Amino acid sequence: MTQETLDRIRKFTEDRDWDQFHTPANLAKSISIEANELLECFQWSDDEYDLEHVKEELADVLVYCRNMLDRLELDEDEIVNRKMDQNERKYPVEKAKGKNEKWDRLD
Amino acid sequence: MTQETLDRIRKFTEDRDWDQFHTPANLAKSISIEANELLECFQWSDDEYDLEHVKEELADVLVYCRNMLDRLELDEDEIVNRKMDQNERKYPVEKAKGKNEKWDRLD
Amino acid sequence: MTQETLDRIRKFTEDRDWDQFHTPANLAKSISIEANELLECFQWSDDEYDLEHVKEELADVLVYCRNMLDRLELDEDEIVNRKMDQNERKYPVEKAKGKNEKWDRLD
């Protein structure tokens, strides 16, 4: 995300005095709610979906994720890289290649 | 997200041959599932939460969002800015300031 | 659900003094969290799923729904029938038969 987009999201919240509602718990609820509006695009079919609607709902998830990063003063790259460290350990290529099992079910 | 982090996420998927599982519908499910693992950090209390756990689950949401952007060949800034255009129209400052009502309930 | 099962669920909560945690908001989070553990059974495949796992997660959803009915002193049949009144109006057979569109997209 560019700095300009980040600034726009932050200004949107500040201008409306919405920081008061953006507790971590409320943002976690919001991310789940928007994730399910995204899921609704695929409720009855995996293949036929309205791409414009998907874009809007995915954007909503991303905006609330950004709000949470901001609220908790987290660095996106830092938390993602730390999680990727874990993922790479949990899913070694030789075991996980081409398989969709959860790490604790990989032999 | 830096290019380096993006590349790491993509390489992780490619190395494991997991693109086959990353259909838009499966990624939508995955985003919701991870969003709810994040929500679980706040299941019984809004204020007491394990920040390290929050970071991990938020990172999972972000990684699956990135997978979906990649799969659908979407530009994060573009879809977010288009949604922010909508949000700014739906929630004019003078109506929405300090209120948490949904746009269709703002008088 | 039989009265015996209902009583067992209530006694479980009472014995542990968990009513204090069962606010409507916490139960709503809990229903969503368990619904997503159920969804996880279908994360990467619609057709291959572990039925025993599905049963457990569906049971968890049902138990939290029951907790919420109890907490809000709601009658399951009453709220379901009232919703079915709405559903029958929104989805008249002649319009909705064989279609998976949302009611506001049915011509």
Added chain:
Amino acid sequence: MTQETLDRIRKFTEDRDWDQFHTPANLAKSISIEANELLECFQWSDDEYDLEHVKEELADVLVYCRNMLDRLELDEDEIVNRKMDQNERKYPVEKAKGKNEKWDRLD
């Protein structure tokens, strides 16, 4: 749920020829989607909520749960009681009383 309510739910689906859409995976998505419409009632406040709206969304969750029980030919009391067996083992009264920790964190 009374037999009459059950029959009404089943007839609703049959009349619309919707069994074809009610795969276990689609119903799992639907339960999560409705659970999040319920959660939305509590998005910004735990205490101020629209009870009529809560009833409608909880009813939607219950109807889709019933659809899934039907689709998989499951007995609600059986799966709930089997899960309660597990819950009672995982959360012994003497350890869990008054605590909201997950079973694997109870000392």
